[in-house]
Amino acid sequence: MSGLRDLPQVDEVLRDVLALNDVGPLVARWLVRREVAAARARALNGGEAGDVRAIVQAAAEQLQAARIRRVINATGVVIHTNLGRAALGEEAVAAAVEAAGTAALEFDLVTGARGTRAPVASTLAAALTEAEDALIVNNNAAALLLTLAALAKGQEVIVSRGELIEIGGEFRLPDVMEASGALLREVGTTNRTHERDYRRAAGDGTALILKVHPSNYQIVGFTTSVGVADLAAIAKEARVPLLFDIGSGLLGPEEGVLSDEPDARSALAQGADLVSFSGDKLLGGPQAGILAGRADLIERCRRHPIARAVRADKLTLAAMEATLWAHARGARDHIPAWSMLQATAEEIRARAKRVSEGISGVSVIDGASVTGGGSLPGRSVETALIAVHSDKPQVLAKRLREKEPPIVARIERGLLVLDLRTVAPADDVALRAALQSL
Numbered sequence: 001m002s003g004l005r006d007l008p009q010v011d012e013v014l015r016d017v018l019a020l021n022d023v024g025p026l027v028a029r030w031l032v033r034r035e036v037a038a039a040r041a042r043a044l045n046g047g048e049a050g051d052v053r054a055i056v057q058a059a060a061e062q063l064q065a066a067r068i069r070r071v072i073n074a075t076g077v078v079i080h081t082n083l084g085r086a087a088l089g090e091e092a093v094a095a096a097v098e099a100a101g102t103a104a105l106e107f108d109l110v111t112g113a114r115g116t117r118a119p120v121a122s123t124l125a126a127a128l129t130e131a132e133d134a135l136i137v138n139n140n141a142a143a144l145l146l147t148l149a150a151l152a153k154g155q156e157v158i159v160s161r162g163e164l165i166e167i168g169g170e171f172r173l174p175d176v177m178e179a180s181g182a183l184l185r186e187v188g189t190t191n192r193t194h195e196r197d198y199r200r201a202a203g204d205g206t207a208l209i210l211k212v213h214p215s216n217y218q219i220v221g222f223t224t225s226v227g228v229a230d231l232a233a234i235a236k237e238a239r240v241p242l243l244f245d246i247g248s249g250l251l252g253p254e255e256g257v258l259s260d261e262p263d264a265r266s267a268l269a270q271g272a273d274l275v276s277f278s279g280d281k282l283l284g285g286p287q288a289g290i291l292a293g294r295a296d297l298i299e300r301c302r303r304h305p306i307a308r309a310v311r312a313d314k315l316t317l318a319a320m321e322a323t324l325w326a327h328a329r330g331a332r333d334h335i336p337a338w339s340m341l342q343a344t345a346e347e348i349r350a351r352a353k354r355v356s357e358g359i360s361g362v363s364v365i366d367g368a369s370v371t372g373g374g375s376l377p378g379r380s381v382e383t384a385l386i387a388v389h390s391d392k393p394q395v396l397a398k399r400l401r402e403k404e405p406p407i408v409a410r411i412e413r414g415l416l417v418l419d420l421r422t423v424a425p426a427d428d429v430a431l432r433a434a435l436q437s438l
């Protein structure tokens, strides 16, 4: 137990930490207390207390270094959840910055009174999905929670067993349903759910039929699921609404690699009463959840107390407004996620050659980018990769992460590779400089 006697006094360590770090007195004291307690626990367990001063210094430095920082995403994953999902376009960033000060959020500049109109972003979301109305909340999980609580509390919601999804480890559909107070009524099997399964389950206790896009996995082989139009017919017979969680936020149908993704406009046209989707996946906007569809159902959701708890903040609404205007005006090249997905492998190859020209140990090879963020599982887009030849790809990847701004690459078959699809062209110069310095 000699370690215990060697433990420094809180005040002594505090003085040293404050002299060396700009973390302020409360944060410093909190870190010191935490580390002294941890050291005491180690000593009591017969271990080494360690150099508490050094540990606290390191913790203080780490806390300051761990701030949310801009990074260059060279992974080729367009919607990278760990890198903040969709990168906002210039107009969306400017709108969020403008709203960050005082802004007319719920204020009518004509009358000078409290404004009662819906945010522009929700009007645009309704128009672009051809819905009667739309509501914007904190994220898609919140949109689901709110809708289930407002429309189905204490009643049954019918869902196919093939669609009981988990996303990112935290969002599990059965858990969201339980939290909302709605009762899960599973139908069908993992791989096959038929119309008759839904029909048999629908009854007096049913409040809602829910269809969920299996956005991050595929069920292949012997499979059946019921399409939106057929489900809408069943919902109509049962006199309950159909909610379709389409996940990624395509507003309308797309061609090419995105053609397999469900979209809000088609889902509503095919008879879904409501659709819900994320704002920061393929829509290319800020984190948000959008609920669009029948006005009476949206109104019930809007008036529910949970709506207040999950409402979007002004930065989100401003960035969403700008993002949706870009969609409305057909200016999708202003939305980074779209520009990234639209770029051809040839364009990326040309950039990759320019960035890596004359640098030894580096070549341009064929590869694949993915959309990520719970969209298009199993699908990829052809790309060109800058490959760095080295027997220590991990070491080089770490050195890239130490750059300013940090560069996040990926390691594939023992090679360190960088995919310019997800790098803003303005960052090509920084990338070239980083590669030269390796």
Ligand SMILES: *Cc1c(COP(=O)(O)O)cnc(C)c1O
Residues within 6 Å of the ligand: 139, 140, 141, 142, 165, 167, 171, 212, 213, 214, 215, 216, 245, 246, 247, 248, 277, 278, 279, 288, 289, 373, 374
């Ligand atoms: C991503 C996703 C969610 C969760 O959306 P968040 O905006 O992250 O809350 C829910 N459902 C589906 C189908 C998704 O793809």
